[in-house]
Amino acid sequence: MQVIQDKEELKSVLEKQQTDNLAVGFVPTMGALHKGHLSLVEQALTENDIVVVSIFVNPTQFDNKEDLEKYPNTLKEDIELLRTISNNIILFTPTKEGIYDGQITSKTYEFNGLEKVMEGAFRPGHFNGVATIVELLLTTVNPNKAYFGEKDFQQLQIITKLVANKKLPVTIVPCPISREENGLARSSRNERLSKTTRKAAGFIFNTLQTAKRKFGTENVQDIKEWVQHAFAQNTIFEMEYFEITDESTLTPAKKVQSDLKYRAFIAVYADGVRLIDNMPLN
Numbered sequence: 213m214q215v216i217q218d219k220e221e222l223k224s225v226l227e228k229q230q231t232d233n234l235a236v237g238f239v240p241t242m243g244a245l246h247k248g249h250l251s252l253v254e255q256a257l258t259e260n261d262i263v264v265v266s267i268f269v270n271p272t273q274f275d276n277k278e279d280l281e282k283y284p285n286t287l288k289e290d291i292e293l294l295r296t297i298s299n300n301i302i303l304f305t306p307t308k309e310g311i312y313d314g315q316i317t318s319k320t321y322e323f324n325g326l327e328k329v330m331e332g333a334f335r336p337g338h339f340n341g342v343a344t345i346v347e348l349l350l351t352t353v354n355p356n357k358a359y360f361g362e363k364d365f366q367q368l369q370i371i372t373k374l375v376a377n378k379k380l381p382v383t384i385v386p387c388p389i390s391r392e393e394n395g396l397a398r399s400s401r402n403e404r405l406s407k408t409t410r411k412a413a414g415f416i417f418n419t420l421q422t423a424k425r426k427f428g429t430e431n432v433q434d435i436k437e438w439v440q441h442a443f444a445q446n447t448i449f450e451m452e453y454f455e456i457t458d459e460s461t462l463t464p465a466k467k468v469q470s471d472l473k474y475r476a477f478i479a480v481y482a483d484g485v486r487l488i489d490n491m492p493l494n
């Protein structure tokens with residue numbers, strides 16, 4: 213496995229692959245790799261000749277300084293892990309100066325309101341940072357396909373819109389959420405939870421599942437109130453938001469239409485760590 217830090221070096225290695233007509237897959241990550249990330253890499257390996265995995269903790273998407281400072285860095289283990297999977301991986305580990313050409317700031321984007329709700333409302337500037345780095349990475353790697361997890365469903369929708377708006381020649385491939393045994397969505401941030409909290413965190417998944425069961429028979433407002441009540445009773449988790457939205461526009465649902473797809477989204481705090489999850493409802 214090649215590990216490349218310099219973007220010009222990466223571009224010249226990839227240009228060679230592309231002139232040989234090899235399909236290039238791309239999996240952008242912030243490292244501290246877990247099985248969720250690996251499921252994206254595995255899928256990319258089955259659909260491409262070569263897979264670029266990037267590890268870069270993007271400072272411009274963090275609205276909370278402490279979250280950025282505490283973000284886990286396990287680069288040595290990450291490299292070992294990727295090495296065991298395949299030889300057809302190139303690991304790209306840019307520096308912030310290198311990938312941003314010295315100008316470490318976000319551009320401003322507009323995504324038809326997708327960026328305004330949920331994560332966009334609670335994390336000001338977050339999606340401008342995400343879109344800026346993803347655009348930089350996609351134009352550097354120029355992959356045929358790029359893989360994103362449904363764990364960050366709002367991000368996935370925004371990136372799909374970014375690619376359409378900028379007419380980038382890449383197919384965005386959504387990948388299913390990988391979960392721990394108790395249902396907790398895998399996340400690099402889970403490492404910061406205490407053992408007890410991590411064990412108890414199946415509560416988030418179980419609540420989403422119950423909301424899904426209720427979706428067929430109860431109205432949206434009642435389900436939202438039920439979830440709020442369930443979290444109010446729980447002393448470990450503090451709910452930031454719970455929302456039921458139409459999957460494509462992410463507008464909060466009021467009356468349910470039978471021809472639309474809906475999804476529930478949740479953000480909670482536990483041990484000072486912010487966790488997000490989501491689940492399709494129909």
Ligand code: AMP
Nearest residue numbers: 241242248360361363364388389390398
């Ligand atoms: P991150 O390193 O958290 O920025 O995540 C990198 C990519 O992995 C993103 O596309 C995430 O949506 C995806 N990802 C992270 N956790 C999971 C998970 N539990 N299941 C599926 N995809 C995930």
